[in-house]
Amino acid sequence: MNTLHISKFHTEDLTLRACAVITTDLVKQVQQIHQSFPIATIAMGRLLTGALLMASGLAEKQQICIRVQGDGPLGEISTDATFESEARVYCNNPQLDLPLTNGKLPIGKAIGKGMLTITRFHEFHKHPQVSLVEIQTGEIAEDLSYYYQQSQQIPCIVALSVSVNNQGEVQAAGGVILELMPGAPSTLINTLETKAQTSRHLSELILNGATPRELVQEYSNTTKLKENLHPHEVKYHCPCSINRVDRTLKLLGKASLAEMILKGELCEIKCHFCGKAYSVSPESLRKLHDELITY
Numbered sequence: 001m002n003t004l005h006i007s008k009f010h011t012e013d014l015t016l017r018a019c020a021v022i023t024t025d026l027v028k029q030v031q032q033i034h035q036s037f038p039i040a041t042i043a044m045g046r047l048l049t050g051a052l053l054m055a056s057g058l059a060e061k062q063q064i065c066i067r068v069q070g071d072g073p074l075g076e077i078s079t080d081a082t083f084e085s086e087a088r089v090y091c092n093n094p095q096l097d098l099p100l101t102n103g104k105l106p107i108g109k110a111i112g113k114g115m116l117t118i119t120r121f122h123e124f125h126k127h128p129q130v131s132l133v134e135i136q137t138g139e140i141a142e143d144l145s146y147y148y149q150q151s152q153q154i155p156c157i158v159a160l161s162v163s164v165n166n167q168g169e170v171q172a173a174g175g176v177i178l179e180l181m182p183g184a185p186s187t188l189i190n191t192l193e194t195k196a197q198t199s200r201h202l203s204e205l206i207l208n209g210a211t212p213r214e215l216v217q218e219y220s221n222t223t224k225l226k227e228n229l230h231p232h233e234v235k236y237h238c239p240c241s242i243n244r245v246d247r248t249l250k251l252l253g254k255a256s257l258a259e260m261i262l263k264g265e266l267c268e269i270k271c272h273f274c275g276k277a278y279s280v281s282p283e284s285l286r287k288l289h290d291e292l293i294t295y
């Protein structure tokens with residue numbers, strides 16, 4: 001299998017910046033890990049693709065975490081993506097099934113109304129940078145685009161797409177983000193807005209084998225783009241470990257740990273991002289319990 005990298009583009013005068021990626025194989029992996037039905041596969045695939053593209057615009061060792069907390073039946077969806085193109089995603093209800101609305105899967109309805117939280121972390125900064133915006137449509141791309149416009153004050157286009165066949169298998173997935181930089185002529189802004197509304201559906205383009213460059217050209221209406229590959233390979237990666245599990249258990253506090261020890265059972269914990277199972281013996285629980293200081 002070929003390695004996958006995000007493609008980055010800019011015009012010579014730097015007034016337009018874009019990035020694009022085809023994530024079909026990655027979203028297939030998401031579907032497998034979560035055994036998800038189409039609505040969750042599409043929502044998670046769009047969010048993961050969007051987060052990877054956004055993270056590629058950060059600096060080394062920086063990470064972005066996006067949480068979509070709507071009141072719809074899909075529950076919360078959460079994703080983490082690093083500048084190094086490692087990402088993971090989960091949602092509360094991966095096997096949600098809803099009837100079609102106007103022939104389409106109702107992603108926005110499944111997510112519902114609520115908030116989108118975008119947190120940027122840097123390993124050397126103590127305090128993460130948190131932005132909160134209201135969910136606009138729940139279709140993810142519009143919500144991320146709204147975030148850009150609200151918090152970064154940049155006109156931009158975010159297009160994200162996952163198409164799934166009748167058997168629930170992922171056929172195509174990918175995304176594009178175009179940002180206008182200061183100094184961009186207003187005619188370019190208008191062109192972009194019209195293009196965003198009239199562009200052929202992203203899924204259709206990806207299904208037809210479009211490259212990231214062709215996707216960006218479709219939305220920007222320009223062929224004069226310089227292209228660079230982001231240096232890191234895109235990967236589904238979950239940094240969970242037994243040490244993290246131990247830390248989480250300790251957060252429960254002495255009383256809860258004592259209760260678990262008394263039951264004398266093996267404590268089974270499953271990572272909801274990657275499905276890896278961890279079992280913690282009563283002896284290990286006791287050790288964690290004894291490490292905690294009593295105040």
Ligand SMILES: [Zn+2]
Nearest residue numbers: 238240271274
């Ligand atoms: Zn994990």
